[in-house]
Structures are given as structure tokens and as C-alpha cells.
Amino acid sequence: MWVSLIGFMASGKSTVARALGEHALLDVRDLDTEIEDAAVCDTAGIFDREGEAAFRVRELAALERLPAAADLILACGGGVVETPEACELLRDRGAVVWLDAPWEVLRRRLEESYVAARPLLAQGWTDVESRLRARLPLYAATAHFRLRSDLAEPRELVSRVLTCRLRHARRFGSPTT
Numbered sequence: 001m002w003v004s005l006i007g008f009m010a011s012g013k014s015t016v017a018r019a020l021g022e023h024a025l026l027d028v029r030d031l032d033t034e035i036e037d038a039a040v041c042d043t044a045g046i047f048d049r050e051g052e053a054a055f056r057v058r059e060l061a062a063l064e065r066l067p068a069a070a071d072l073i074l075a076c077g078g079g080v081v082e083t084p085e086a087c088e089l090l091r092d093r094g095a096v097v098w099l100d101a102p103w104e105v106l107r108r109r110l111e112e113s114y115v116a117a118r119p120l121l122a123q124g125w126t127d128v129e130s131r132l133r134a135r136l137p138l139y140a141a142t143a144h145f146r147l148r149s150d151l152a153e154p155r156e157l158v159s160r161v162l163t164c165r166l167r168h169a170r171r172f173g174s175p176t177t
Contacts (some may be wrong), residue, residue, distance in 0.1 A: 001174040002066075002094035003165050004074045004140055006081060008132050009121075010109035011099040012149040012157065017075035019154045020161055024164035027072040031080065034062040044075075052079075060086050068093055081138035090142065097161050098143035101128055101150040144168055 003011040003020070005137060021028035026136050035058045039046055046055050060083050066072070080086050090096050101109075108131070110121065121128060140146070145164040147157060 001165070002070070002072055002074055002090070003161060003171060004090045004094065004096045005099055005161070006076050006090070006096060006097035006142060007078065007101075007149065008106055008135060008139075009078045009128075010106045010113060011078070011101050012154065013075040013078075013099055015114075015154050016099060016149070016157045016161065017073045019158045020073045023158050024073070024162060027070065028075070028165055029066060029072055030075045031059065031062060032067070032075075032077050035059055035077075038062060040067075055079075056083050059083065060089075063089050078135070081135055081142050087138070087142040091144070094174075095145065095165050096143045097164050098139045098146045099157070100139070100146055101148060103132060105150040106132065115153040 003026075006019055007013055017028050017030065032158065035046070036042050038061070039058060041049070042170070043055070046058065056079065059077060059080060063080075063086055074090075074092070080090070107125065109140065110128075121144070123131075145168075147160050147164075149157060
């Protein structure tokens, strides 16, 4: 079963995924890395050269290439929820956990991060905040579980995500296809 972490930029998906992998001894995949490896180009380069729509096509293709029956932790890009087929695939393959935080927290984290690796930040803070607001209902519709990533340290989030995984498996069973 997959445990897919969704959420906006700087919500903690990659950090929590790495910690989950270490704690639970599960394979960890970063969807942006999967896309970059297949394209032999970084995310910013794909956005510059091909645009966001082409990136979303690559994103769905990368998801489809991942082994459906694998036990893995998947850190998704913040915009994966903009592709309905990707949302359906994530939900079909396991538990989807939304790591959420208020805009003020996300903006502070983004200001402290490596901005060049995040192509959407070039649009300016107002546009980025608008994009977050537009995605909130998509995160809510896709996620089986929602966790506030600003209210707990990564170690505590690992425990909570593993609980979500167990609850999902009990409710829906483990997908096999």
C-alpha cells in the first residue's frame, strides 16, 4: 500500500517522507525526483522549457510507472491535486495524507528555502497565496486524512501518518493492483 503525502509547497512532505522511510523501513519516493530522473532535467527546467501543463502530464506518467502494489511512501508535488486522474490513482493505491499548515507558516518556510528550486515562486507572493487558496478544496477532496504539519515535529507526524496508514488498511484493505 502507498502512503501518499500531499500538500502545498513547504508543508513538510519531503521531510516527513524521509523520516517515515527511516522509521518504518519503507521505500520512499519523491514524485518530483521521479519526474526529473525521467526527463533528465530539473523541475525548474521542465517548467521553463515545457510549461506547467506538460509538467502535469509528466507527473501523471511518473505516478503510473510506480509499482501499484508496492509498500512505499510517496512525497507528491504540491500541484498533483490539479490532475483528477492523479488524485484518483493516489486514492486507489493507498492512504492519502494531506500535510496542511496556514499560509503564514508556509510563506515563512518558503522564504527560508531555496527559492530557485520552486518555479511557482517567480509569480510573486500574492499569486502563490492565490494558488494555495485554489488548491485547498482539491487537497480536501483527495485526502483520506488531514494533519497540521505546523503543530507537530516530524517525529510526531511520522507516528500520526503511520496511524493513518493502519486506519486506512483496516477500513479499505491493502490495494493489490
